[in-house]
Amino acid sequence: MGKTILKVQDLTARYGPIQVLHGINLQVSEGEIVSLLGANGAGKTTLLNCICGLHSAKEGTVEFDGQEITRIPAEKVVRQGMAHVPERRQIFSTLSVEDNLWLGASHRMREAGKQVILQEIDQIYQRFPILRERKRQMGGTLSGGQQQMLAIGRALLSKPKLLLLDEPSLGLAPLIAKEILQIVQEIRDQWGTTVLLVEQNAIGALAVSDRAYVLQTGTVMLEGTAKEIVSDSRVQSAYLGKAHA
Amino acid sequence: MDRLLHVNTISKSFGGVQAVNNVEFHVHAGEIVALIGPNGAGKSTVLNMVSGVFPPSSGEIRFDNRFMSTVRGHQYAAAGISRTFQNLQVFDDMTVLENVMVGFHSRTRSGLFGCGLGSGRSRREEKFMREQSYRLLKQVGIAELAEKTAGNLPYGKLRLLEIARAMAVEPKLLLLDEPAAGLNHTETAELSLLFKRIQAAGTAILLVEHDMDMVMNVADRIVVLDQGEKIAEGIPEEIQQNPKVIAAYLGQEEVAV
Amino acid sequence: MTEFLQYIANGLVIGGVYAIVAVGFVMIYNVSKVINLAQGEFLMLGSMLTVSLISMDIPYAAAIVLAILLVTGIGVLMQKYIIGLAKKATPLSLIILTIGVSILIRGIASQIWGKDSYTLKPLTGNDPISAAGVSVAKQSVWVVAAVLIILIALWYLMEKTVTGKKIKACSVNTLAARLMGVSPSKMAMLAFGISAAAGAIAGIVIAPLNVTSYDVGTLLGIKGFSAAILGGLGSPLGATVAGLLLGLLESLGAGLISSGVKDAIAFLVLIAVLLIKPTGLFGERSVGKGGL
Amino acid sequence: MLPKVKTLRKGVVVYLLLVILFPLLLADSYYHSVGVIVGLHAIVAIGLGLVMGLAGQISLGQAGFWGIGAYTSAVLAAKYGVPPVLGVMIGAIVPGIVAFIVARAIAGLQGYYLAMATLAFGYIVQIGIAEWESVTGGANGMISIPPLDIFGIGSSEVSMYYLVWGVVTLVLLFSLNIMNSRVGRAYRAIHKSEIAATSMGVDVAQFKLSAFVVSGMFAGLSGALYAHYMGILDPQPFGLHESIKFLTIVVVGGMTSIWGALIGAVVINAIGEILIVLGEHLPWLKGDIDTIVFGAILVAIIMFMPEGLVPRVRSWLMKSKGDTRSEIRSEKVEMETVS
């Protein structure tokens, strides 16, 4: 494993007066896939939002690639090489599929050049052929699963060092859901992109992860390698359901 | 058993996209039918047509011995159909309880002037709605959140809230679009139990869901769509073995489980 | 017959003005979903500043450029320090906010320039241009030219550049735009700057046709808003067509029916169009009931 | 649930005391006339609040209904000798009918398109009044409209005050009742998601329609009272300027609250009165400085409390009581720019 690319220290966050994160500590090394598990409302989404600057943390620090980014707004953090596939997808509903993808690469336009990006978009189309078929359709009229593919494709186009994925398999057919997780692994293997993954499908997620954190009501309840987590009895009963019980 | 819902060769196209193509199936009273298929197969579109969001381009839908083509959107609730949404449509500035109370709209009558003047009926209905809504919240297990503003709930709880709100209509048929999305296994298992209870009380369910544990667990029958067409129909055991379904949707491993 | 042609010519000139104002509305709306009812004040500022600068013995052309730059700056500042800070405002309260800003600007203008009207001399000579019994002021040509230039420039920006895509992205989904590395507040400032500049240009090209004063912005703002809506809020082209149409309606209404009800006729047609096409002539793109 | 009802009652009692005592405490007919105007604005604003805050529909043409009410009653009384009391009632019904017809046509429009259509409606009404000279007196207007004289109380300033505020009270209670009822929730549901509301059985079109009709009636009622109070009418006050004033009142007071409309009317008029008094003492506050100040206040209120005065004050009070609900809600809006 390489150097630490993301380091979260004593992070707290609140919505108004309600505190939802109580001192989170978390580290991700370059090239790792790390899963973030936890029940509904545990604070996974909030944590991701704090990391990328969509939500501003109350206390604590976030370090990314050696720089502190704690209260830097998302649009800047993204340009430093972090991509975030947010909860509920957030695609540009009235823009075409292709424009959605272009926007993913928009902040690299100057350095990379149009040709390179066209090629990259083509790679995304190869991975998700349905998107090529629908490239003129408005994003908002895609089916739920198609939208999810678009959101992931769009994020990949920013060539991130660190990719945050918030429930990428939500709403995907089993076949695709599995494929997405494989894709996550491929992305890491091909490009060395580091991934921080939030998933409800704990088994699937752990299968592709190196390490994992389990969040419970805003605190880290457990951390360890994927193997350790899978075999933890508390995790088994709470998150893995009957399949492993 | 009665045929509660009969979907008779309906199709829908959006511009050039043939989203649903001659799909036919039915749901009996008190039955749970699952509608599955790959992303973009047309499941939500079918659900939208059955719930009156838009009409089919061709074909017809019969519910409770009525042709639904002449029924207007807001009359579906009174007719006995209610639904939840894949992309949540919660009234997020109302409290959780109030959200459910809206569900009682079709079962109450007091009008603008009755409510404005505080008529006896409006007050009786208000009390009825409050009590019943609270009961429904208990049933789905979020009664303790009753007075919270709905918008502040986490995703999973919102799904439960939508179910409670849909139940308030006292539907004969409940349409659920991916109710388990975003829930973990434990929560999904609880939800399955809830559906069984709803079914036991006599409500039929048409369920769109990608979580095969849930589908196999609760569905009496399964209809499989692919690219807008029905490719299979049967009881869970049959569907799990159906090679077409495996190829298009489930994938090999799932069968092994 | 010549009257009829003259009505059309008159209508197109007024309509051109409405069109430029409407394009300003569309521009800001496209980025921030704000209807900036202070748009008319940009026109007023453009013409009044030009008048003032000329009276300070600054050459005509320089005064115009300077006035446009000043108004652009005011537009940017307005976004940065007022509209942009009202993050929690709903669209309805944003309407009131922009109305408040316009009252404020108008009030300040009346302190600076008083309530009197002023004239601005035409860009090129006073003589009318006539053909086939129809005559228009030479200045009208400038109005038409301004419409075309602004429209083409905007079309290029929105359709052919990445900045254009970024602007659209902000309008559709700000959160996602931020995740694409696009700063919505910068885009909004850009949009306000462009709208303000367009408004200032409009103010300057029309002032010589009649007069200008601290309160010319109000009515032009309303007319521009009408045209923006009639065209279908998202579309600069729609706004232009609708602006011209509105001008024609008023002129033909006054010419063929009655000058007392010309505005009523224009508004009735507007409502009628909305009844048939609820999102205007070139309706905004919407996903309708998709993606439920 | 129960505490809500209690605070409501407490609010109404305080309100009634203030309304009754005001003319006695400030026993000067000038203040009574200010009170009358505030009341007239409040009636319109409460109706507009129902349309905007509850049903989420914007109206930039409310002064149109106000004007129809005013002219209906004035013409009936001045030209046809109809007793003003009857005229006022008809003056409420006619705009209601107009609102019904207009809303049937335009209630299907969304957002700014609806705003434009209502604005256009307002213009058409104003032009119509000015052009229908034979009945309305055209741009020159009408004079000598008989005053309201109910129960022989006479048309003194105080009796007008109590009459107007009696109407305000009825309108207020009616609207408060609606707010927390089946109908009110249906409105709010439409506001959030028309599709979800429809699937719950809410007839969206009909509800939007009824909100417009009620607001049209309230505006007409106020307009009719205004006509008899002023004694003269011309088309000038019934234009966009006044519509915007009503809108401002509602937004400043807080759209989501019925009390907001009332408080908004008080606050906006109070600002006007304070500026008049200040102008007498601060010579530099002459000329149109007061419009600048007014514009600035408007901007400041929207910037710093976009949800409006009443919801803001309420959340302060709740916070001091340890209740945090509405605070969260305002926080939420920030994230909600989402789609």
Place this chain on the structure above:
Amino acid sequence: GGGGQPAAKQTKDPIKVGAVFSLTGPNSPLGVPEKQAVEMMLKKINDGGGVNGRPLEIVFEDDKSDNTEAVKAVKKLISKDKVIAVLGSSGSGPSLGMAEVASSEKITMISMAAANQITDPVRAGIYKTPHTDIHGTKRIYNYLKEKGITKIGILYDSNPYGSGWAEQLKKFAPEYGITIVADEKYGTKDTSMSTQLTKIKSTDAKAIIVAGTNPGPSTIVKEAKQLGISIPIISSHGSANSKFLELAGDSANGVLLVAGKLLVPELVEANDPQAPVIKEFVKSYSAAYNNAPDGFAGYAYDGLNLLVEGLKLSGGDPAKLGQALENVKYVGVTGEFKFSSSDHNGLTEDSMIMVEVRNGKFQIVK
């Protein structure tokens, strides 16, 4: 509103009078000079020992050019300040609203607004000083008759000022043998009137009468020129001021206007009874405010003087004031006022003159 400073040694109770002018809002270009004229005259009156030996005190209010505010203001003056008479307001709408209150409260009022309705029908105690549109109409029609013009087009602002004119123009046309062949209006804030002019041009009108206040008429004469309209344009007193010349520029040349004599003080004939009054007023106003008075200042000046005459006649008894004014004969800057029980304006069309713009200057016609 401050008020007059009573001279130091006067001990008697002041006579309290209210004045409502449009000091802000669209009518403020009217209201501000009106207030200035009143303030100037007030100082002079009190310096000269007041009225009937009592100092005069004037309480000023601003109606913001708004009817409702005007009504509120006059109520305030009556109930709080206990004034015995009111001057104002500048605009017709606010004046009519005030008149309603004043007549029901039996307070004397003198308005500075144009509308004929203020004094027609006559109401006890309600007066006005400006020329009405009737005078203007008759003056113009007399001129047209002399020139033998019988067919005209009219183009007027749709506001009360323009509409009032239109009403009189239409009413008196038959009496003078004139046919109105085009009847067009425009909105106060409209940016172009070309279409209305085109329409008039297409008729056989031999003259255009324009009724409106600035800037409308200046736009009209400019556009008329662009359209090549060559028939005479006659404009109402609403645009008879130097601003019109400035805004219309070259296009103003040849335009005829009907106006009060105050427009051209130096051209008033010496044997005119108004000549000394006008001269004196222009001198003192210019000295006080550094610019020449316009017609509005004149209306207010005459209004206050008329009120003072009335106070003198009634011996300061507020109850008799309204009646007493009917007997006042007074030569003012606006004209020679002869109030009577059937005429509360007291002017005739002789108080108006016709002027023509030549080389950017007003010249009296004939």
